[in-house]
Amino acid sequence: MSxxxxxxxxxxxxxxxxxxxxxxxxxHYLLDVMRLKSGDKVLVFNGRDGExxxxxxxxxxxxxxxxxxxxxxxQPAFTGPDLCFAPVKKTGTYFIVEKATELGVRSLRPIxxxxxxxxxxxxxxxxxxxxxxAEQCGRIDVPDVHELLSLRSIVxxxxxxxxxxxxxETGNGDAPLSVILTxxxxxLPPTFVIGPQGGFSETxxxxxxALPFVTTVDLGPRILRAETAAVAVLSxxxxxxxDWI
Amino acid sequence: MSxxxxxxxxxxxxxxxxxxxxxxxxxHYLLDVMRLKSGDKVLVFNGRDGExxxxxxxxxxxxxxxxxxxxxxxQPAFTGPDLCFAPVKKTGTYFIVEKATELGVRSLRPIxxxxxxxxxxxxxxxxxxxxxxAEQCGRIDVPDVHELLSLRSIVxxxxxxxxxxxxxETGNGDAPLSVILTxxxxxLPPTFVIGPQGGFSETxxxxxxALPFVTTVDLGPRILRAETAAVAVLSxxxxxxxDWI
Numbered sequence: 001m002s003x004x005x006x007x008x009x010x011x012x013x014x015x016x017x018x019x020x021x022x023x024x025x026x027x028h029y030l031l032d033v034m035r036l037k038s039g040d041k042v043l044v045f046n047g048r049d050g051e052x053x054x055x056x057x058x059x060x061x062x063x064x065x066x067x068x069x070x071x072x073x074x075q076p077a078f079t080g081p082d083l084c085f086a087p088v089k090k091t092g093t094y095f096i097v098e099k100a101t102e103l104g105v106r107s108l109r110p111i112x113x114x115x116x117x118x119x120x121x122x123x124x125x126x127x128x129x130x131x132x133x134a135e136q137c138g139r140i141d142v143p144d145v146h147e148l149l150s151l152r153s154i155v156x157x158x159x160x161x162x163x164x165x166x167x168x169e170t171g172n173g174d175a176p177l178s179v180i181l182t183x184x185x186x187x188l189p190p191t192f193v194i195g196p197q198g199g200f201s202e203t204x205x206x207x208x209x210a211l212p213f214v215t216t217v218d219l220g221p222r223i224l225r226a227e228t229a230a231v232a233v234l235s236x237x238x239x240x241x242x243d244w245i
Numbered sequence: 246m247s248x249x250x251x252x253x254x255x256x257x258x259x260x261x262x263x264x265x266x267x268x269x270x271x272x273h274y275l276l277d278v279m280r281l282k283s284g285d286k287v288l289v290f291n292g293r294d295g296e297x298x299x300x301x302x303x304x305x306x307x308x309x310x311x312x313x314x315x316x317x318x319x320q321p322a323f324t325g326p327d328l329c330f331a332p333v334k335k336t337g338t339y340f341i342v343e344k345a346t347e348l349g350v351r352s353l354r355p356i357x358x359x360x361x362x363x364x365x366x367x368x369x370x371x372x373x374x375x376x377x378x379a380e381q382c383g384r385i386d387v388p389d390v391h392e393l394l395s396l397r398s399i400v401x402x403x404x405x406x407x408x409x410x411x412x413x414e415t416g417n418g419d420a421p422l423s424v425i426l427t428x429x430x431x432x433l434p435p436t437f438v439i440g441p442q443g444g445f446s447e448t449x450x451x452x453x454x455a456l457p458f459v460t461t462v463d464l465g466p467r468i469l470r471a472e473t474a475a476v477a478v479l480s481x482x483x484x485x486x487x488d489w490i
Binding site: 091095098099102103104136137138139176177178179181218219220221222223224225228231232233235236238239240242243244245 | 336340343344347348349381382383384421422423424426463464465466467468469470473476477478480481483484485487488489490
């Protein structure tokens with residue numbers, strides 16, 4: 001199947017022989033943009049039942065029906081890290097969601113911190129971004145996108161067994177990211193925590209450093225923007241401990 | 246000095262006691278945006294003489310003079326990798342330049358490939374982006390931004406001693422990036438080569454793989470967008486071999 005075969009996320013059960021009705025948006029994309037016709041193939045995944053080969057059976061004006069033919073890939077057990085991030089300006093936030101999805105993040109948690117200048121995010125929009133990125137990059141699952149919460153409330157309810165790796169741009173981190181990723185090779189994938197454009201406040205850093213499940217990490221001598229830091233930590237994790245090995 | 250101290254690139258010689266006249270744009274930024282007055286401090290670098298502490302001596306309408314007081318950091322020997330990249334859509338290209346600068350790239354070479362859909366780039370604009378990113382992230386140098394050239398012409402004039410690590414999203418790379426970075430620990434930093442949105446053509450990959458200085462690298466099971474791949478390879482390099490260790 002060519003790499004140009006459209007690949008769509010549909011929130012419907014998948015099994016051989018089942019029919020599915022595409023949404024108007026998907027029908028528009030498949031018929032008007034991709035110019036598919038009855039009998040053409042589409043790849044479909046729902047995040048639970050693997051990836052499927054679907055054949056278009058009926059097409060019409062803004063309407064497309066398909067039939068699940070065969071599973072092309074099974075649903076993988078999920079092993080990626082999680083990401084907590086303070087939303088930055090609009091495009092920056094979308095960017096973080098898109099890139100983190102490409103880089104195999106398991107879940108995305110927008111957080112407010114002392115220096116966060118955004119007090120709300122459009123979670124539905126972020127979920128749509130995550131779905132689009134998953135379709136594009138070939139993922140068979142879609143990361144969970146959580147509602148915006150304060151850093152404090154997330155930390156207060158944090159399971160002690162789950163490591164938080166906090167990007168510390170002050171240069172006072174416990175160790176460079178590369179060292180941490182080499183040392184700590186046991187247990188679950190960590191949660192990475194990225195601050196807002198202005199960084200964490202000194203109070204927040206003192207508070208975070210005192211938590212038993214937190215390790216602060218250095219990301220080199222240059223001050224990375226929030227979205228760069230997010231992409232950087234996830235890339236390094238995948239290369240050191242994830243599915244790029 | 247607070248992290249809020251303005252930091253500017255000026256293409257002028259720097260030594261103690263020398264005066265400098267800021268450009269109209271810099272004067273506007275320092276006086277109208279940052280609200281500085283005579284006697285206030287600015288950090289300045291020119292990419293050759295380290296970073297300097299400059300004191301504003303005269304300010305007026307769109308005019309600012311300063312005096313080099315003291316070197317705050319020496320000019321480092323440069324050790325980062327180079328990046329060849331096919332320009333993608335406008336914001337993607339600016340993004341690559343900005344992020345690559347933050348991630349310590351030594352030079353940026355836009356290239357045309359078979360599937361590149363952009364045949365020109367505004368090199369001056371890219372240089373301005375690189376300067377802005379260098380000011381922002383605390384670099385004391387600015388990466389060189391070269392004119393757009395074809396992949397073929399770059400390769401034809403390539404020094405055999407300089408390793409090219411080509412991101413291969415077909416899954417047929419010589420080895421994962423992490424393995425390559427661990428194995429090849431000698432010599433100069435490599436040049437990373439990132440293809441356009443549609444990837445390299447099969448002809449290009451056959452051609453590249455046959456070159457003695459080329460190693461193709463895998464970046465995991467998901468198809469990364471061009472700009473994600475650029476950030477990913479540079480982050481991993483800094484964490485494995487660069488200045489994040």
